Amino acid sequence: MPVFLIAVSCSVFFMAIFIFYGQKYAEDLERKHIHAMAPLYPDIVINAAAFQKIALDTPDLLPVYGASEEHKEIGPYQANQFFQNYPTGFAPFDDSKGGAQSLTEIQALASLGDSLKGKKIIISFTPKQFYWPTLDDKTYAGFFTNLHAYELIFNPTLSYSTKQSVAKRMQDYSKTLKGDKFLSFAINELTSDSMASKIMYWTMYPLGRLQADIMELQDHYQSVLYISKNQKSLNTDIRREARNIDWQNELANARDIAIKRGSSNPFGFSENYWRRKGHLDQQESVGSEDAKFLEKIRNSKESSDFVLLLQVLKELGAKPLLVGRPMNDKYFNYVGISNEAMDRYFGFVEKEAARFGFPLVDFKDYRGDSYFGVDPAPHTSQEGWVYVDKIYNDFYHGNTK
Amino acid sequence: MEIPNKPVLKIIVLTLFYLAIMVSLTAMYGKGNFETPKFIYQEF
Numbered sequence: 143m144p145v146f147l148i149a150v151s152c153s154v155f156f157m158a159i160f161i162f163y164g165q166k167y168a169e170d171l172e173r174k175h176i177h178a179m180a181p182l183y184p185d186i187v188i189n190a191a192a193f194q195k196i197a198l199d200t201p202d203l204l205p206v207y208g209a210s211e212e213h214k215e216i217g218p219y220q221a222n223q224f225f226q227n228y229p230t231g232f233a234p235f236d237d238s239k240g241g242a243q244s245l246t247e248i249q250a251l252a253s254l255g256d257s258l259k260g261k262k263i264i265i266s267f268t269p270k271q272f273y274w275p276t277l278d279d280k281t282y283a284g285f286f287t288n289l290h291a292y293e294l295i296f297n298p299t300l301s302y303s304t305k306q307s308v309a310k311r312m313q314d315y316s317k318t319l320k321g322d323k324f325l326s327f328a329i330n331e332l333t334s335d336s337m338a339s340k341i342m343y344w345t346m347y348p349l350g351r352l353q354a355d356i357m358e359l360q361d362h363y364q365s366v367l368y369i370s371k372n373q374k375s376l377n378t379d380i381r382r383e384a385r386n387i388d389w390q391n392e393l394a395n396a397r398d399i400a401i402k403r404g405s406s407n408p409f410g411f412s413e414n415y416w417r418r419k420g421h422l423d424q425q426e427s428v429g430s431e432d433a434k435f436l437e438k439i440r441n442s443k444e445s446s447d448f449v450l451l452l453q454v455l456k457e458l459g460a461k462p463l464l465v466g467r468p469m470n471d472k473y474f475n476y477v478g479i480s481n482e483a484m485d486r487y488f489g490f491v492e493k494e495a496a497r498f499g500f501p502l503v504d505f506k507d508y509r510g511d512s513y514f515g516v517d518p519a520p521h522t523s524q525e526g527w528v529y530v531d532k533i534y535n536d537f538y539h540g541n542t543k
Numbered sequence: 544m545e546i547p548n549k550p551v552l553k554i555i556v557l558t559l560f561y562l563a564i565m566v567s568l569t570a571m572y573g574k575g576n577f578e579t580p581k582f583i584y585q586e587f
Contacts, residue, residue, distance in 0.1 A: 145557065149553075149554050149557030149558045149560075152554065153557075153558045153559075153561035153565060156558070160566070189577045189578065190577045283579065283580050284579050284580055286579060287577045287579060288577070289575070289577050357575055360573060360574060361575065363574050364574060364575060364577060367574070
């Protein structure tokens with residue numbers, strides 16, 4: 143055997159060992175810092191997958207996937223703050239980012255693959271996603287990463303038809319695919335129904351999967367760099383203070399804050415929102431805007447994306463709790479939308495959750511509580527947070543009905 | 544630099560040489576880039 147061939151074989155062997163132990167080292171480092179990362183939700187957590195996988199594997203963290211409703215209205219009752227000292231034995235691990243919608247969450251969750259199997263997670267959403275979706279090109283691009291896209295398109299667990307449906311939606315944002323011809327070509331083949339395209343997709347699959355695996359290693363590399371760069375600010379010595387939570391008392395305190403912050407207008411919205419809005423909407427007769435409202439929901443791509451999200455969660459074997467938010471009926475009645483029209487929205491969400499067998503808390507019965515949200519979306523008020531915190535707590539401890 | 548004539552030594556030197564190349568390439572290009580374009584969420 144030529145000497146150089148032996149040398150090449152040896153170097154590949156040592157390189158494989160180096161990569162194997164490098165990955166182990168990275169995972170250990172990520173595990174060591176995962177609690178410090180929990181309340182920070184930096185881009186590296188949202189855009190990649192390594193930290194999210196470790197969080198899923200950490201018993202005292204509850205991953206939460208959502209959007210701005212998880213971050214807005216910072217205060218003592220926002221889940222990250224409320225559970226920061228693990229009062230009942232866990233803290234939320236926030237994987238939310240303002241502007242996220244079902245399509246972006248699908249890709250993030252697909253990148254977790256089998257790590258999701260049997261794991262409890264929260265899927266948070268608001269009614270506004272459905273009646274006023276905002277996933278334009280710019281927003282979508284703010285979430286798109288090749289890692290998530292490859293992990294979805296070349297996912298070994300998801301069914302062909304599910305990948306095909308998501309790929310069709312990804313094509314609506316074709317600008318994001320321009321930089322990667324291989325991925326773009328694979329998506330084109332996946333979305334085509336011809337036999338030749340199917341054969342081409344499966345021919346590309348091993349290479350695509352290999353690329354996804356390489357990106358997973360790169361993800362660990364990035365995580366190690368992030369930790370070394372932010373070593374000083376990542377406090378691994380987490381303070382844990384167990385305490386019994388008096389939910390009624392917390393609710394009373396939070397309600398006082400919400401009332402104080404929402405006293406500047408008739409709908410209980412925060413002063414900040416009200417000042418930004420600057421004017422009162424024109425009052426409409428109740429029900430006069432129902433048709434428009436229902437058409438928006440019916441035509442919204444978010445509705446079908448939401449169903450796809452549930453399908454992806456089902457196929458990946460996750461155990462999610464779907465947590466919605468109520469609609470402020472005082473405001474929606476004022477702008478012409480009846481309770482019956484709102485019921486159609488809640489009915490849609492409830493029907494889909496039941497079809498996939500996922501528990502759902504949509505807070506439908508809290509529509510009359512003007513202080514649950516701080517705006518029409520609604521982003522959660524301090525009072526609303528207490529209800530949400532209790533739901534997270536019950537779900538983590540297995541008390542959800 | 545002349546590669547030594549002894550086969551075992553030759554293998555060791557070449558292995559180290561190839562490894563150095565692979566490690567350098569990994570360090571230079573292995574990082575990946577998962578950054579997204581910055582956008583400011585308007586609803587805050």
